[in-house]
Amino acid sequence: MSVNKLTDEEKNLLLRLSYIDLPTSYENSKDSPNLERVVSDLALMPDYAEDETVIAIQDYLQKPNNNLADLKFAGYENNNPNFKDLMDHKSVSGFVGYAFEDREGNGVALFRGSESLVNPGHLATDWKSNVEAAMGIDIKQQREADDFYQRYLGELSGERLVMGHSKGGNLTSHVFVNNLDDNVKSYVINAAPIYWWDLSDEQKEALKGDRNSFIVFELDPVSQLGYVPYVDKVVSTKPRESMGEVLNPFYAHGLANVGDFDSEGNYERCKTGSNWARDGVNYVLAGVIFGVSMSTPVLMKKASDYVRNVAPHVISAAAKGLTKAANWLRDESIKIITKLQNVTRELKSNLNSFFNDMIHKAKSLVGGVAAFFAGGSAAAAEPVIKVDIGRLRYYAERLQNLKRRTAHLNDMVDSLYWEAGLLGLDNVLRADLRTSAIDTRITQSAAYLNRTAELMQRDEAYLLNRAGSVR
Incomplete structure (x- = not known):
């Protein structure tokens, strides 16, 4: 089956499925049940019977x-x-993704949209990042959506389709425009628009092209919250049968409120492209959003995020002795930040000093490590090596627990970037880099202990076998 053959009705059903929590056994599962089995498992659960x-x-x-x-x-x-996830320090960003394949190597990824405001957890995850995404600020769910796509669809030999509704549509558009070389296709319904003004010309043309389908239901408000000159279809909804439905401004946003489908599974009542009324409203709302996105607090946040993202690359280049590359990254970063906002001469000087200090410390650190190994003292050879393999694995597990706590600490540090701004960025970044470095060392140390345990166990078995053969 080609994913291109999925009808509008089938895509609608799949996106409705994306709002249902699968049994916990499905996470990290290596089984590949068909969709009928998945839905049957859901039907056995009291919440979904x-x-x-x-x-x-x-x-x-x-x-x-x-x-x-x-x-x-x-x-x-x-x-x-x-x-449970809070105790295990797992990501609690609010991202939810699903992946399906067919026997021909084609794949579909679904991204869930925002969930109920009644749950305080969703308010802290989905809805805060909704505002940030609308302003063009990079959010964690977008990064996790791209990671999910790479993990489950990135290596497929066949066609790739990403789909989403509401905020899930924003995640879908983000994945789509950042993986154009994969020939991926996108299908969204009532999507929260991706921030138009930061896209490249190639990405803008792709959104307007045949590989992207932007479907909106008539009078849907969410799909208006950003500039969208690429609406493919405006679809009619079911008639509103109660006063509650008439007064509900989000009635047209619901997937289940779509109008009828024809015998081929296509929308029965729809119009190709947008219309003048929708475009007029879109111009006004998009103008308001663009104006807010150019305000000082938002630009400060964008500048902070940019420096945070580029800093590890500057450090890496300096550590490898690529001083020219590190200096080029420094200069280009300052130029970009200068374009984002009216940077004062003092702040520009502080940024330059900050990058120079980073480059110097990175080079000094590598030099110190190299000197240590160059003059390193060789340990005296021991005639007998005594290793408790069980203790090696025990300490490796302890390190893994520590890594989960460190990851949680990293997330907490990341949240400080919004409050710090550029003037306080050096302190937050210093803490961020330190916790990130610790996380890397923990990972390496745990892998070393596990590998050592495996090698010792293998060599011990080999020696015992050889000893037995000598007897």
Whole structure:
């Protein structure tokens, strides 16, 4: 089955599925059940036994020659906040992704949108980052969506399709424009728009092209929160049957409120492209969002994020002795930050000093390490090596627990960038780099202990075997 053959009705059902939590056994699972088995597992759960989406997909799978029957589960990641994940220091960004494949090597990734404001956890994850994404600020869910795509679709030999609704549409557009060389395709419904003004010309043309489908339901408000000169279809919704539905401004945003589909699974009542009324509203709202995105606090946040992202590359170049490359990165970074906001002469000087200090410390650190190894003293050879393999594995596990705590600390440090701004960036970045370095060393140390345990166990078995043969 080609993913291009998925109908509008089938894509709608898959996106409705993206709002359902799969059983925890599906995370990191190596099994590949088909979609019918996945939905059957959901139907056995008390929360979903009478769920409209589960029932709708089960009914659809009974139709002959449907394309969903060929899909097999490939991957699932749920980073919604819960007590267990907080204790394990796992990511609680709110990102949720699903991956399916078919027997021909084609793949589909689904990204969930924002969830209920009633849950305080979603308020802290989804809705705060909704505002940031609308302003063009890089958010963690976007990075995790791209990682998810690379993990489950990046190496496929066939076609790749990414899909999303609401905020999931924003994540989908982010993945799409950043992986254009993969010939990936995108399909979104009522998507929160990606920030238009930071995109390259190639990315803008791709959003307007045939590989991207931007579907909106008539009167949907969310898809207006950004500049969208690439609407493909405006689809009618079901009639509003109650006063609550009439007064609900987000009625048209719901996936289940779509109008009818024809016998081929296409939208029955829709218009190609946008219309003058929608475009007029879009120009006004997009103008407001652009104005806010150019305010000083937002620009300070963008500048802080940029320096934070480029700093490790400057350090890496300096550490490798590539002084010219490090200096070039420093100069280009200052130029970009100068364009982002009216940087004072004093602040520009402080930024220059900050980068120079970073380059100097990186070079000094590498020089010290090299001197240590060059003049290193060789340990005296021991006639007998006594190693407790069980203790090696025990300490490796302790390090893994410490790594999870360090990752949580890293996330907490990352949250300080918004408050610090450029003037306080050096202190936050110094802490960020230190915790990141610790995390790297912990990973290396744990891998070393585990590898040592494996080698010792293997050599011990070999020696015992040789000793037995000598007897």
